[in-house]
Amino acid sequence: MSIFGKLSFKDQAFKLRENAILDAATTVLGSKGYDLMTMDDVAGAVGISKPSLYKHFKSKEELVGETMIRLIDGAIDQLAQLGEIATARGKLEAMLEWALRVRLEGGLPFLPSTSTPVREMLMRNVKYVMRVLKLNGQLEKLVKEAQKAGDIDATLPSDVVLYSYYARTCDPAVDYLQKFSKMGNEDIVKYMLHVAFNGFTTSLPLH
Amino acid sequence: MSIFGKLSFKDQAFKLRENAILDAATTVLGSKGYDLMTMDDVAGAVGISKPSLYKHFKSKEELVGETMIRLIDGAIDQLAQLGEIATARGKLEAMLEWALRVRLEGGLPFLPSTSTPVREMLMRNVKYVMRVLKLNGQLEKLVKEAQKAGDIDATLPSDVVLYSYYARTCDPAVDYLQKFSKMGNEDIVKYMLHVAFNGFTTSLPLH
């Protein structure tokens, strides 16, 4: 095996470890949130020491930033794979369904909605902001398309729809249902989707 | 003035200071969240020293617990004052509207939805849990009543409606609209109510 091959292998191992770290950060972040997540937690979960962790990510902020970036990238990928779905409304439903499933399986909600300081921290991360804007642009386009098609209420400003849409991906009702109801994940997803699109009010059959 | 009178007066002053502390805690909690709120922050906002603060509340957990209890009590009071509204659905709308207004004016969202550890901390607070259960019982009754009247979708489990209803009181979309849209508070409330009850989908006029 050549030196280059070996270097490349090392790089691969490096990437793998980095991914393991991001996985651990995702888990810890999901359960404790940013403020209570410690670098010890993450290092412990991966099975490495704290200084090693700092060799990969030079600060807690950077680690969390990269974790969120990977998450957003996952969403962008997912959106790109939705080509076969015809309508904008259908795509929006599918994306929300996907986000809810990710969360129910222990993932993170899209939004660091949790607290203003965390949000501000992320907003200082240029790379993160760029990805968010990319995803945001695509979703906004879908919202406007669906409004034009009459599948989403066109009397609502698209901001309202878009922000509320994000909010549904991190709806705390999901946690409560998972914890206090006997409902399975499938039902939770089904009901959350229904409530997001139709609200609490009795929906009339469209035809 | 008798000794008893003086004591009573002192008690009154004590209560007043305690309320000032709770006000400060509410403000700080609203802006920074539980984890980042320090006892120094609260003491500084009230204009007293930290040891004095600890004379009133023996720990950070207790302080936050009492703050949340006062909040829930406010909601219960508000609900009691809704006698003149006829329908259950009308009451639910009015309560959500009230909660959103409180938040927009710098108050706290009902739910410590933010993070699991905070939620668990509060759930260990017996007094808090009792108040929450009281409010919860009243709201659940309203939901079921509205479902029976056909004003809320009766095919939804009442859990789903109730948890989602709570979630709307702390919907992060409110923050985003307040920060990034040029919308006034009135419009924000209007749209959030509409989205909560009707969802994103075009709502057909009922008659």
Add this chain to the structure above:
DNA sequence: GTCTATAAGGAGATAGAC
């Protein structure tokens, strides 16, 4: 690149004077 050990600073809580 990985570890052990530690620096530096922050935050909850308290001792003790007034």
Add this chain to the structure above:
DNA sequence: GTCTATCTCCTTATAGAC
């Protein structure tokens, strides 16, 4: 009951050996 000064622990981050 209020304050100044302090204790103690925890967390981010790094120095330095291997």
